[in-house]
Amino acid sequence: MSIPRREFLLGLTAGAGALRTSTKAATSGRPNIVLCMADDQGWGDVGYRSHPVLKTPVLDEMASSGIRFERFYAAAPVCSPTRGSVLTGRHPNRYGCFSWGHTIRPQEVTIAEALKAAGYTTGHFGKWHVGSVRAESPVSPSGSGFDEWLSSPNFFENDPLLSRNGKVIQTRGEGSQVTVDAAIEFIRSAIARKQPFLAVVWFGSPHAPHEALESDRRLYSHQPEKLQHFYGEITAMDRAIGSLRKELRRLAIADNTLLWYNSDNGAIPVGSTGGLNGGKGTLDEGGIRVPAILEWPARVRKPCISLTPCGTVDIYPTLIEIAGAKVRNQVRPLDGVSIVLMIDGQKQQRDRP
Numbered sequence: 001m002s003i004p005r006r007e008f009l010l011g012l013t014a015g016a017g018a019l020r021t022s023t024k025a026a027t028s029g030r031p032n033i034v035l036c037m038a039d040d041q042g043w044g045d046v047g048y049r050s051h052p053v054l055k056t057p058v059l060d061e062m063a064s065s066g067i068r069f070e071r072f073y074a075a076a077p078v079c080s081p082t083r084g085s086v087l088t089g090r091h092p093n094r095y096g097c098f099s100w101g102h103t104i105r106p107q108e109v110t111i112a113e114a115l116k117a118a119g120y121t122t123g124h125f126g127k128w129h130v131g132s133v134r135a136e137s138p139v140s141p142s143g144s145g146f147d148e149w150l151s152s153p154n155f156f157e158n159d160p161l162l163s164r165n166g167k168v169i170q171t172r173g174e175g176s177q178v179t180v181d182a183a184i185e186f187i188r189s190a191i192a193r194k195q196p197f198l199a200v201v202w203f204g205s206p207h208a209p210h211e212a213l214e215s216d217r218r219l220y221s222h223q224p225e226k227l228q229h230f231y232g233e234i235t236a237m238d239r240a241i242g243s244l245r246k247e248l249r250r251l252a253i254a255d256n257t258l259l260w261y262n263s264d265n266g267a268i269p270v271g272s273t274g275g276l277n278g279g280k281g282t283l284d285e286g287g288i289r290v291p292a293i294l295e296w297p298a299r300v301r302k303p304c305i306s307l308t309p310c311g312t313v314d315i316y317p318t319l320i321e322i323a324g325a326k327v328r329n330q331v332r333p334l335d336g337v338s339i340v341l342m343i344d345g346q347k348q349q350r351d352r353p
Contacts, residue, residue, distance in 0.1 A: 042267020072292035089316025112145030135166025206279025
């Protein structure tokens, strides 16, 4: 029988353990956290990996100034299971999300819930695809610990219909920019309240169908029309990330903001695996190795290229440690490990695969 999330968390408080805030988490030095995820961007679909055509100047700059992960793995070769692994730190087989379109379980303790207990305000923006975007659903963003959200049940293009806290609204603009603009609005509100924040920004690009703006298509006018749209969508997403980083600097919070970027699975046929075998939907390297970058100027002072295997399951335990959040007596095993040592420039080893 399914246990409602509220009852499950109360049960944690009374029995196996509660989400609690440590003394460290109560200090003012906690970083803000932004998690960005592309939809179907392959390992080779970035300029910094010497793509012969694609222009991603913002991601290139991030890769040259932060941690560039060369062996970063999605938990699954399709989107929903990977997204749930970010939220839970667990392998999809553990929390029952076996393929795209499957939902997260209401009983899972998400990173949003854990950080809320540590004093963070939380927001989700863009693609959800691990549950409903109806407000009353136990697997909606609000049911999963997010205070504010402007979310889509799956991928989306330009002028998307999105659910704002459960109410469908018509938005206008390029899809990635609409997503970032909503996140910026949330971030400004959090800063005005002097509250640390978790902003989860999950783009709908470059998932098919590809509908690039004409101005972005022109950058690739020498390519077939199909590729103009595909490359144009990635460039637009790159530009939206740039506007987010610019706003973090304008708000004077960039130094103490951890910005973590990755894709949800490997390349689709029109994309690039960077020479790796396979692609989306396969467990070959090309299906699960994805581009990933971490920026945190206050703590990552020297750029580096990491060859240590890590992945989406590691995001949850890493953020738990960084934020000083405590999930007392974790009742369900985590498959990820904290990579704080790597972030701090120290040697990181995994004690299990």
